[in-house]
Every structure is written in structure tokens, then in C-alpha cells.
Amino acid sequence: MNFQQRKQLILQTVDERGAVEVPELAELLQTSAMTVRRDLVQLAAAGLIYRTHGGAMRVRDAMVVPFANKSAMNVAHKEAIAQRAAQEIQDGDVIFMDCGSTVAHLCPFIRHKRITVITNSLPVISELLNSSVTLNLIGGEVDKERQAVHGSMAGEHIARYHADRAFIGVDGISLANGLSANGEQEAQLTLALARQASRVYLLCDSSKLETDKYLFFAPLSLIDVLITDDQVSANLADAYRQAGVNLIY
Structure with a gap:
């Protein structure tokens, strides 16, 4: 055959x-x-x-994995990643947070910080609404499955702001092909956030490393720091570092 x-x-x-x-x-x-x-x-x-x-x-x-399903996966790893990522955030910072489920786990660790969060994630808004954080909700069309705001208006909104740090997630990342996503909307928003931030942090559990998804949308050079969990092998961590990625786990 x-x-x-x-x-x-x-x-x-x-x-x-x-x-x-x-x-x-x-x-x-x-x-x-x-x-x-x-x-x-x-x-x-x-x-x-x-x-x-x-x-x-x-x-x-x-193409669409509901946010609730993503959020329930690898919870312990996501919490550890988020806790480490929160250490990078200082009072006075302006940060972007995308609609990734690992990024959403930042919320308990930053509630007390006097920072500004610009996000398209409805769960992030809900979690931080009664906290010390100043919130800026990105405008556009609401995706009920992802519980997030997307679309061209969201991109225009982001372009009006600058952030000290952007915290993003991806569906897949590999040394050969860079960052990949399950759909164009999430990829476009991730690129928009990265363009407007001084420093870009990718929060990604180790199960996504060396995984390629539907749409390749950016090289590894898009990110400044990759924060993952302690299940990543030493050899793979070294390979990412040799490729120029500042990897923390």
C-alpha cells in the first residue's frame, strides 16, 4: 500500500x-x-x-479545548510554575496575562501585589476582582468555551498599552518548530501581548515540551524566560538552554 x-x-x-x-x-x-x-x-x-x-x-x-478542562489538568505542576513566576513580579509592575490555564494559576500568588494586570481572561478578572490588583480587561468578542476575549478589537486594545512583563501560555513548544497553538485566535493574541511587553515569560508544564500543535506561530526567540515544572529531564532542559532559552524549573 x-x-x-x-x-x-x-x-x-x-x-x-x-x-x-x-x-x-x-x-x-x-x-x-x-x-x-x-x-x-x-x-x-x-x-x-x-x-x-x-x-x-x-x-x-x-480546535477548542474548554478552559475548565485545561485548568483541571496537571494542577500541582501549574501551581508550582505560577508560584515561581509570581516571584518575578514587583509592586508597581504592569503585566499582561493571557487566557492560558497555567497563567490563571498566578492569581492567588499576586492578589496582594500593587500591580496592574491587563488580561483577556475572564477567570483572571473574577479571581482578582476583590484584590490589591488594578484590572484592565481587554475588549472584544467573548469566547464562551475559552472564557476569554479575542478578535481584532482585542488586538487594537493591547496595542495601546505597554507592560513590564507578559505571562503567556502555549499549546505546544518544540526545539525544531518553536511555539504552536490549537487555533489562530490564541496565537494572534499571544503575539500581540509579546510585542507590547519588555519581557515575555512562557508558563508551560513539561508535558507540552517537544509537542507540536496545529499552528506554528512563533520561534523560540519570542520568549525571554520559560518557566516549567521539575519533571523536565536535565538533558532536555540543557537542550533548550543551548537554543538560547532562559529555562527555569
Whole structure:
């Protein structure tokens, strides 16, 4: 079976089932797992499927992951990352916070700080509403699933401000391809925040390292500091540092 035949069968199976694992495809196609993985890489690069850790899923199903679902994943790691990130924030700072679930975990650690937070995240606004923090909500269309504000008006809002620090999240990051996202809206807003900040911090649990998502939108050089959890291997941490990333864990 050649690649075009395998491609059609893979796409048909993913569309019918929603998601499929590599071993299942290898058995279906009567080929090796290595060949299946290579095919999936090509199909994902063409935007025809969404590559998961163990296989593939439909692109339309991967585009929106509700904030509540993201927030419930790897909670202990996210809290540790956020606590470390909060140490970077000084009274008087103006900071951007995007709608990432790890970024939202900053809230308990900055409530007492006399700072200004500019954000598109509705959960961040809710958490900090009765605190010492001055809040600036980015305007635009509300995405109910992400519990965040997006759109062209949000970009115009951000462009009017400058922040000392931006705290952002991503869906994937890799040495080969840089930062990636599950959709254009989040990617565009992340880029807008980074452009207007003196220093950009990526808060990212180690499960996202060496993971490529649907849309590649920025090189590693976009970020100044990567804060992750202590589950990252020493070898991988060294590789990111050699690539010029200031990595903290």
C-alpha cells in the first residue's frame, strides 16, 4: 500500500472515529508503527489531522479545548510554575496575562501585589476582582468555551498599552518548530501581548515540551524566560538552554 492509499484510509478512519491510536492504524494498514507515525507527521503538517501523543484526531475536535478542562489538568505542576513566576513580579509592575490555564494559576500568588494586570481572561478578572490588583480587561468578542476575549478589537486594545512583563501560555513548544497553538485566535493574541511587553515569560508544564500543535506561530526567540515544572529531564532542559532559552524549573 503506497502513501496515497494509506493517507485516504487514515483520513477516513480518523473522520469516522474522531481519534485513533498508532497501533490501531498499523494493524489496519498492515504496516509498521514507524511508517504510521511518519504518515501522521505529513498529514498533520498539511493540516489534515491533529497529531496527538499516541495517534491522531480530527482537526475540528482539537480546535477548542474548554478552559475548565485545561485548568483541571496537571494542577500541582501549574501551581508550582505560577508560584515561581509570581516571584518575578514587583509592586508597581504592569503585566499582561493571557487566557492560558497555567497563567490563571498566578492569581492567588499576586492578589496582594500593587500591580496592574491587563488580561483577556475572564477567570483572571473574577479571581482578582476583590484584590490589591488594578484590572484592565481587554475588549472584544467573548469566547464562551475559552472564557476569554479575542478578535481584532482585542488586538487594537493591547496595542495601546505597554507592560513590564507578559505571562503567556502555549499549546505546544518544540526545539525544531518553536511555539504552536490549537487555533489562530490564541496565537494572534499571544503575539500581540509579546510585542507590547519588555519581557515575555512562557508558563508551560513539561508535558507540552517537544509537542507540536496545529499552528506554528512563533520561534523560540519570542520568549525571554520559560518557566516549567521539575519533571523536565536535565538533558532536555540543557537542550533548550543551548537554543538560547532562559529555562527555569
